[in-house]
Amino acid sequence: MVIRVRFAPSPTGRLHLGSIRTALFNFVFAKNQKGIFILRIEDTDKERSKKEFVDDIIESLKWLNLNPDEGPIFQSERIEIYRKVIEELLEKGKAYRCFCTKEELELKRQIQITKGEPPRYDGTCARLSKEEINEKLSKNAPYVVRLKVPEQILAFKDLLRGEIKFDLRLIGDFVIAKSETEPLFHLATPVDDYYQGITHVIRGAEHIPNTSKQILIFKAMNWKIPIYVHIPLILGEGGGKLSKRHGAKSVLEYREEGYLPEAIVNFLVLLGWHPKGDREIISMNEIIKEFVLEDVEKRPAVFNLKKLIWLNKVYLKKLSAKDIENLILNDPYLNDLRNYLEFENYSLEKIHNIIELGKERAATIREIFETVKFFYQDFDYNKELLIWKDYTFEQIKNSLIQVKNAIEKISEDKFNYEYIKQILDSLSEDKGYTYWPLRVALSGSEASPPPIDIMLILGKDKTLKLIEKAIEKLS
Incomplete structure (x- = not known):
C-alpha cells in the first residue's frame, strides 16, 4: 500500500505555525514511508476564501521546503463530485432536505435547552413524505441537506489515542450541504479523502469531534475509512490558547523577521515528537529518516518562543557572511536589507566582516544589522x-x-x-x-x-x- 497523506488548509487567513506543524508531520511521514504528500485547498467557503491566502499557503510551504507531490487541488473545482455524492445520499435515504427556517430551528433549540436537553436537530424534515418534499421544492422553498445520524455509540481507533467513542444521540442530523452544489466541510473533506486515496488523516486534536461526523459519511457511502491520527494541540506558555501574545505569528511573518526555515522546521517538529537521544538540533534529512508516527506524543505541546530564538541563533551562526548575503539578495521578504550590502563606504570584504560581527549577537537576519547599525548611520549618546x-x-x-x-x-x-x-x-x-x-x-x-x-x-x-x-x- 502506498501511503497517501494530505495537508488541507482553508484559505481564510494567513498560515500560522499550528497549521504548518500539521503540514510538517504529514510531509515527513510521507517521505519516511516513501509515500505521497498532497496539498488540498479547502476553499468551499466562497465568502471567506481569498486568493491572497492561497498564495500565502503555497509560499509558506515552499519556503520551508515542504513541497507537495500532488496539488494544489482546489475543492471549488470539484463541486460536481460532491453533487453526485449528495444526490446518492439523498437517493439512498441516507440524507434528506431540511426546509426548517432559522427561526424554527432557534425555537427548537431554546425548548431543548429549557428542558435540559442537548441542542440538536429533532428530525422534523426527515419525516416529510415525498409529496410534501416535492410540494416545497415546486415552491422553491430554501433548504439544506442533512445526514441521517443513527442513535448509537460510534467508536473509531486513533493511531495515537486508541479507541475514541462518540454518543451520536448528542449530535443529531447535521447539515452536510447548503444545496447540492454547496457542500460543507463535513461532506467535502471525507469525499476528497476517499477519492484522493488518503490512507492516513493526520491533523490536530481539535478535529476529533469532526472525525466522528466524517466517518459517518464514509459509512453512509460504504467506503473504506482511513487511519486517523490526531496530533497534540500547541498551547501558549502557561497552558492557554496559543496567540500572538505568546509570540505566535504567521509563517511568512517569521520569514520577514529574518528567521531561517531550518530553525522553524527544527522547532516545530519538537512540538510533539522527539528524536532518539532527545537531541535538540536535527536536520530535515534526519527528521525524515528517524520519524515514527506512533512516537508522536498525545499531550499538548507548549510553544516556547525563547527556544525558537535559541534555535535560530544556532542555525544563524552556522552560516557564513556570504551565505547571509545570498539569502538577502534572493529573498524578496528581506529585500530592504540590500541597502546594508550596497553601502558605498565599505568594500564587500568589510561588509562581510560587519555581518560576521553582527551575527554573534543577533537572533535573526534582521537583528544582524540592528546590532551593528552604528556602522551605517550617525549616532549620539549621553x-x-x-x-x-x-x-x-x-x-x-x-x-x-x-x-x-x-x-x-x-x-x-x-x-x-x-x-x-x-x-x-x-x-x-x-x-x-x-x-x-x-x-x-x-x-x-x-x-x-x-x-x-x-x-x-x-x-x-x-x-x-x-x-x-x-x-x-x-x-
Whole structure:
C-alpha cells in the first residue's frame, strides 16, 4: 500500500505555525514511508476564501521546503463530485432536505435547552413524505441537506489515542450541504479523502469531534475509512490558547523577521515528537529518516518562543557572511536589507566582516544589522554612558586622549588587530578603563562587538573622529 497523506488548509487567513506543524508531520511521514504528500485547498467557503491566502499557503510551504507531490487541488473545482455524492445520499435515504427556517430551528433549540436537553436537530424534515418534499421544492422553498445520524455509540481507533467513542444521540442530523452544489466541510473533506486515496488523516486534536461526523459519511457511502491520527494541540506558555501574545505569528511573518526555515522546521517538529537521544538540533534529512508516527506524543505541546530564538541563533551562526548575503539578495521578504550590502563606504570584504560581527549577537537576519547599525548611520549618546565604574568624567576623558594619541602614532601598515591590541593593553592595568569608553565612543552603545574589531572596519581616520567626538562631550 502506498501511503497517501494530505495537508488541507482553508484559505481564510494567513498560515500560522499550528497549521504548518500539521503540514510538517504529514510531509515527513510521507517521505519516511516513501509515500505521497498532497496539498488540498479547502476553499468551499466562497465568502471567506481569498486568493491572497492561497498564495500565502503555497509560499509558506515552499519556503520551508515542504513541497507537495500532488496539488494544489482546489475543492471549488470539484463541486460536481460532491453533487453526485449528495444526490446518492439523498437517493439512498441516507440524507434528506431540511426546509426548517432559522427561526424554527432557534425555537427548537431554546425548548431543548429549557428542558435540559442537548441542542440538536429533532428530525422534523426527515419525516416529510415525498409529496410534501416535492410540494416545497415546486415552491422553491430554501433548504439544506442533512445526514441521517443513527442513535448509537460510534467508536473509531486513533493511531495515537486508541479507541475514541462518540454518543451520536448528542449530535443529531447535521447539515452536510447548503444545496447540492454547496457542500460543507463535513461532506467535502471525507469525499476528497476517499477519492484522493488518503490512507492516513493526520491533523490536530481539535478535529476529533469532526472525525466522528466524517466517518459517518464514509459509512453512509460504504467506503473504506482511513487511519486517523490526531496530533497534540500547541498551547501558549502557561497552558492557554496559543496567540500572538505568546509570540505566535504567521509563517511568512517569521520569514520577514529574518528567521531561517531550518530553525522553524527544527522547532516545530519538537512540538510533539522527539528524536532518539532527545537531541535538540536535527536536520530535515534526519527528521525524515528517524520519524515514527506512533512516537508522536498525545499531550499538548507548549510553544516556547525563547527556544525558537535559541534555535535560530544556532542555525544563524552556522552560516557564513556570504551565505547571509545570498539569502538577502534572493529573498524578496528581506529585500530592504540590500541597502546594508550596497553601502558605498565599505568594500564587500568589510561588509562581510560587519555581518560576521553582527551575527554573534543577533537572533535573526534582521537583528544582524540592528546590532551593528552604528556602522551605517550617525549616532549620539549621553556622556554618562562613557563612564567606567567609579571613574570621573575627567579621568575618562584622559583615557580617551591617551587612546587617541596612541592610535595617531600607529602607521597604516601596522593598523591590525594584534598591534592595536598590544598598544591599547599597555595603556592601563584596568582594561575596562581603556576599552569601555572606547567601545561607547565607536558604537554609541554599551553592547557592541569588541572595539578593535569595530576599528578595523571603520579605519583609522573614522576611529579618531569618533574618539574626538567623545572627548568633546566630556570637555
